[in-house]
Amino acid sequence: MTAAGFDDRAVRRAIRRRSRLPTVLGLAGAAIVGALLFTAVLAPWLAPYDPKERIARPFLPPSSEHLLGTNDVGHDLLSEIIFGSRVSLLVGLVAATVALLIGTTVGVLAGYYPKRLGSTLMRGVDVILILPFLPLLIVLAAYLGRSLLNTILVIGVLIWAEPARIIRSQVLSLRSREYVLAARSMGAPDRWTILRHIVPRTALLATGSFVRAVSGAILLEAALSFLGLGDPIQKSWGSTLYWAQTRGAFLTPAWKWWVLPPGLLIMLASLGFALIAFSLEERINPRL
Amino acid sequence: MGGGEVRRSGRVEGLRRQIDLRRVAQYGFVVVVAVTLNFLLPRLMPGNPLALIAGVDVGLLDPDQRAEIVARVGLDAPLWQQYLRYWGGILTGDFGYSFRANRPIVEMIWDRLPWTLLITGLSLVVSAVTGVVLGALSAWRRGTKGDLSLLSGMISVESLPSFWLGMVLISVFAVQWGLLPSFGAVTPASDLVGWAHTWDIVSHAIMPVTALSIVGTPGVYMTMRYSMLETLGEDYIRTARAKGAGERRVLFGHVARNAIAPVITVLAIRLGFAFGGTVIIETVFSYPGLGRLVFEAVAGRDYPVMQAAFLVFTGAVLMANLAADLLYPLIDPRTRTS
Numbered sequence: 233m234t235a236a237g238f239d240d241r242a243v244r245r246a247i248r249r250r251s252r253l254p255t256v257l258g259l260a261g262a263a264i265v266g267a268l269l270f271t272a273v274l275a276p277w278l279a280p281y282d283p284k285e286r287i288a289r290p291f292l293p294p295s296s297e298h299l300l301g302t303n304d305v306g307h308d309l310l311s312e313i314i315f316g317s318r319v320s321l322l323v324g325l326v327a328a329t330v331a332l333l334i335g336t337t338v339g340v341l342a343g344y345y346p347k348r349l350g351s352t353l354m355r356g357v358d359v360i361l362i363l364p365f366l367p368l369l370i371v372l373a374a375y376l377g378r379s380l381l382n383t384i385l386v387i388g389v390l391i392w393a394e395p396a397r398i399i400r401s402q403v404l405s406l407r408s409r410e411y412v413l414a415a416r417s418m419g420a421p422d423r424w425t426i427l428r429h430i431v432p433r434t435a436l437l438a439t440g441s442f443v444r445a446v447s448g449a450i451l452l453e454a455a456l457s458f459l460g461l462g463d464p465i466q467k468s469w470g471s472t473l474y475w476a477q478t479r480g481a482f483l484t485p486a487w488k489w490w491v492l493p494p495g496l497l498i499m500l501a502s503l504g505f506a507l508i509a510f511s512l513e514e515r516i517n518p519r520l
Numbered sequence: 521m522g523g524g525e526v527r528r529s530g531r532v533e534g535l536r537r538q539i540d541l542r543r544v545a546q547y548g549f550v551v552v553v554a555v556t557l558n559f560l561l562p563r564l565m566p567g568n569p570l571a572l573i574a575g576v577d578v579g580l581l582d583p584d585q586r587a588e589i590v591a592r593v594g595l596d597a598p599l600w601q602q603y604l605r606y607w608g609g610i611l612t613g614d615f616g617y618s619f620r621a622n623r624p625i626v627e628m629i630w631d632r633l634p635w636t637l638l639i640t641g642l643s644l645v646v647s648a649v650t651g652v653v654l655g656a657l658s659a660w661r662r663g664t665k666g667d668l669s670l671l672s673g674m675i676s677v678e679s680l681p682s683f684w685l686g687m688v689l690i691s692v693f694a695v696q697w698g699l700l701p702s703f704g705a706v707t708p709a710s711d712l713v714g715w716a717h718t719w720d721i722v723s724h725a726i727m728p729v730t731a732l733s734i735v736g737t738p739g740v741y742m743t744m745r746y747s748m749l750e751t752l753g754e755d756y757i758r759t760a761r762a763k764g765a766g767e768r769r770v771l772f773g774h775v776a777r778n779a780i781a782p783v784i785t786v787l788a789i790r791l792g793f794a795f796g797g798t799v800i801i802e803t804v805f806s807y808p809g810l811g812r813l814v815f816e817a818v819a820g821r822d823y824p825v826m827q828a829a830f831l832v833f834t835g836a837v838l839m840a841n842l843a844a845d846l847l848y849p850l851i852d853p854r855t856r857t858s
Contacts, residue, residue, distance in 0.1 A: 253668055253671075253672075257672065257675070355546070355549070358546060359546075359549060359550050359553050362546075362547075362550050362837060362838070362841065363550065363553070363554060363834060363837070364795060364796040364830070364833035364834055364837045365793065366793075366796035366797060366799055366800070367796050367814060367829065367833045367834075368830065370814060370818060370826070371557075371558075371561065371826060371827065371830050372561070374818045374823070375562060375565045375572070375823075376565070447679065451679070451681055454681050454684075455681065455683065455800055458683045458800070459799070459800070459803065459815060459818065460818075460819060461818065473683065473687065476687070477683075477687065477804070482687040482688075482690055482695070483690070483691075483695050483702065484695075487687070487688070487695070491684070491687050491688065491691060492688070494684075495684030495687070495688065498681045498684065499676070499679045499680055499681060499684070500679075502679035502681075503676055503679035506675055506678060506679055507675065
């Protein structure tokens with residue numbers, strides 16, 4: 233059997249291309265994230281207008297003064313979208329941080345004390361993973377009320393379960409390594425062993441899950457805002473789309489400048505972090 | 521004949537064993553958590569409990585009406601009695617009453633459920649088939665241009681906001697080209713019968729199903745691809761090659777067949793996601809399903825309806841998981857406990 237796919241040269245070429253892909257994708261992701269962070273930080277200088285000020289007639293099509301036209305109350309859409317990057321990235325990063333803190337704590341404890349504490353904690357993790365995610369998010373958001381802090385909290389407390397599971401399995405294998413056993417046999421307190429030997433070695437894995445969580449949190453923030461459950465004062469890409477939907481902009485030619493740009497940016501932001509996460513995960517655990 | 525008989529009885533045996541009591545206990549625990557969460561959330565939140573629990577506009581009621589609703593919902597009883605009563609209602613299939621819609625909530629859910637089942641069911645089939653086929657091809661041609669572009673493409677699709685995808689589909693196919701209807705599940709006030717009626721339903725479902733299928737595919741694809749890559753490294757694949765089995769036979773008869781089992785579990789979890797995802801997709805398409813009901817309830821502060829829908833979603837997810845537990849040993853005999 234000399235199938236073309238198993239020709240020696242082709243295999244070698246494929247392996248080279250394969251090992252390059254995560255790096256290329258990771259760099260692309262970093263470039264996207266860098267550009268968006270730049271926009272978010274410099275938003276007041278980049279945006280041509282104040283996004284909360286009525287500066288023109290409503291529903292204007294794009295022109296040289298308003299590159300993306302105006303919305304239903306006469307806000308400049310381009311400025312709104314530039315400022316929107318702040319909410320998306322802020323919620324994404326902070327919610328993922330909350331998730332990482334809970335996830336690492338639970339994961340490390342469950343992995344280090346696998347018997348009673350560990351199995352109880354993992355039962356909680358399983359429950360969170362099974363519960364219908366989006367409906368639960370909506371129920372919590374509806375009861376807590378609309379604010380930036382609540383959006384962050386609701387997303388953060390629902391996405392920590394996956395990182396917790398990943399970190400736990402790493403800790404489970406770490407705790408039987410020689411250096412951990414050595415430290416314990418010399419009477420090191422658990423706290424010291426965990427902080428000195430376990431936690432640092434989960435850092436790479438935790439970074440991977442953190443970046444993956446940011447990518448997911450950005451999409452969730454957009455979805456909540458789109459459903460009208462976001463902070464009513466903050467303009468995010470999701471809320472721009474909420475108004476485009478409420479005012480029926482997607483039923484008129486306005487969809488090209490009102491609906492397309494914010495959605496593409498949500499996708500780009502989420503994708504940027506997803507690409508970085510992919511390249512990190514491939515490096516930690518090459519599955520290709 | 522005899523061999524088949526033996527195998528079949530072995531299968532039933534495996535099935536029975538697979539209904540693992542621990543799994544069932546876990547699902548039961550999830551139900552308890554969901555119900556308790558539902559019970560506690562509105563009672564812990566700041567605000568008027570009558571508004572949060574019964575979902576009524578307290579300001580619009582006179583004292584008599586208020587007292588009547590308090591008595592009807594049982595808010596005058598001690599907390600533990602309320603909790604028992606809440607369980608009692610759920611176990612007897614009584615999800616309470618929507619004072620805003622002036623209807624029993626169960627009725628509202630039954631009206632909406634078929635539509636949601638229609639579009640989630642169809643999209644699950646589409647994304648399962650697409651994901652499995654593309655994932656298998658991708659892994660089979662691992663490292664090639666085709667594999668890498670498919671993989672990158674799927675990572676991108678995973679970042680698509682589903683509601684935006686829906687809005688763009690409507691703008692292009694319904695508004696720009698006028699090919700498909702932009703909202704609802706049927707044309708309102710039309711007395712279509714027979715094929716015209718069926719086509720009406722199909723044409724309304726095409727875009728929501730497309731959107732749900734597109735967002736649902738990457739998860740299946742990724743799982744299938746990785747599972748295939750793992751299977752490709754197994755000894756029995758080398759054996760199959762060594763004994764001279766054709767490439768096609770190795771791919772379909774050996775690799776894909778063994779790699780598909782983990783996909784079943786992912787599909788069950790996907791079903792949960794897809795079910796929850798309908799809140800967004802049905803809102804975009806104004807599709808009269810359970811997801812849209814959740815959105816309407818949230819927007820109209822009809823909290824009991826929102827809660828009941830959440831329980832139905834939970835039940836659906838658990839049933840999907842249970843089905844996956846039962847199916848798994850049929851597909852992957854290695855997991856059958858002897």
